[in-house]
Amino acid sequence: MEHSSSQHYFTSGGITKQILNSGNSWTFVLPSKTYEMGNRLRKGGAMGRHHGRGKIYIMKSGSRTYKIGCSKDPNRRLREIKRQKPRAKLYKTFKAREMNRAESAAQRANLRMGSKKAKKGPTDWFTKERRKPWKDVAKTTANAVYRHNRIMKTRRSGRR
Structure with missing residues (x-):
């Protein structure tokens, strides 16, 4: 057939x-x-290519807009993004054991702390509250990545 x-x-x-x-x-x-893509189309997220160890990054673009993403080489990713957003700057990076899941955990944590998606649909860009300092965004992201790394370490060692 x-x-x-x-x-x-x-x-x-x-x-x-x-x-x-x-x-x-x-x-x-x-x-x-x-x-x-094999037998199914993957929508949103990291498209399955960002598994394993790597870095979670925060990229700023403008006074309130930022991106939380994952890459093995955040500086290369910055060069790619600068083609579309010339004002983008790499703000902070954090080591992750499983970067795809750690990225999702960091994004959810920032949404819980009051940040909003920059546009509707699957996006890694966020808008922070006016009065929220950048160090709070970094602290929220760092805590989420740290908690995720601890969970992954516990699962791999067999402790629950």
Whole structure:
């Protein structure tokens, strides 16, 4: 039985991307690269490529906007983001045992402490409250990453 292929388009970061669905697999077609996604399309988050040890970073852009993300090389990631947001600056980095999950924990912690998403949908950009100092954003993120690292260490050593 032959599957019909379907095409979907979306825009992210000013670049229109095409997604092809042919039967059981999804394929991203970008201007320069194609990514095979296997049998399901992953939406939002780190797209599954940020597992293992790495760094959680806070990047500032403007007076109240910031990004919480994960990367093995935050300076390289800063160069990529500066293409879209030239005012972006790397503010703080934190070591993480499982960076994808630690990033999510840090983002949830900042939302609980009063930060808002910069726009609707899956995004890593946040807007802090006017009176909240930057050191509070860093402290909230550091505590979330620290707690996550402790949980991962406990799980790996077999203690509960």
